[in-house]
Amino acid sequence: MTGYDQYKENSVYTAQPEELTLMLYNGLVKFIMKAQYAISKKDIPKTHENIIKAQNIILEFMSTLDRKYDISESLLLLYDYMHRRLIEANLHKDTDILSEVLSLSKQLRDTWEQAIKIARTPRKNNVAAG
Numbered sequence: 321m322t323g324y325d326q327y328k329e330n331s332v333y334t335a336q337p338e339e340l341t342l343m344l345y346n347g348l349v350k351f352i353m354k355a356q357y358a359i360s361k362k363d364i365p366k367t368h369e370n371i372i373k374a375q376n377i378i379l380e381f382m383s384t385l386d387r388k389y390d391i392s393e394s395l396l397l398l399y400d401y402m403h404r405r406l407i408e409a410n411l412h413k414d415t416d417i418l419s420e421v422l423s424l425s426k427q428l429r430d431t432w433e434q435a436i437k438i439a440r441t442p443r444k445n446n447v448a449a450g
Contacts, residue, residue: 338432338435338436338439339436341432342429342432342433342436344377344380344381345425345428345429345432345433346429347373347377348374348377348378348425348429349422349425349426349429351370351371351373351374351377352370352371352374352418352421352422352425353422354366354370355367355370355371355374355409355418356415356418356419356422358370359413359415359418360415364413367410367413368410371406371409371410371418372410374406374421375403375406375407375410378399378402378403378406379403381395381399382396382399382400382403385399398424398428402421402424402425405417405420405421406418406421409421
């Protein structure tokens, strides 16, 4: 194991849950982009491998979704749609479908990243001194 591999493994083991989710979103984006590149190089095995990795991340999101929040059902439907589109992209080696799912993935990642920043920002007390 290289030093970098050890660093990556340690960062996963020591990450907070919200950071792990962000890592998964980043992985989703990365694997879709790798699949697009593989299609452009006509590398069918690499295309398939990367789309499957992206699908597995989506399945992880679906299986770990906390259903007690109102937004959960909407996210579940979105994840299901993205998963079905990835299957279709894999069947047809379609970069347009991958671009669509990539766009959704980036929006979800960016939204999650912004939510982490907001959650970590200390709230100011607006209580008037009296």
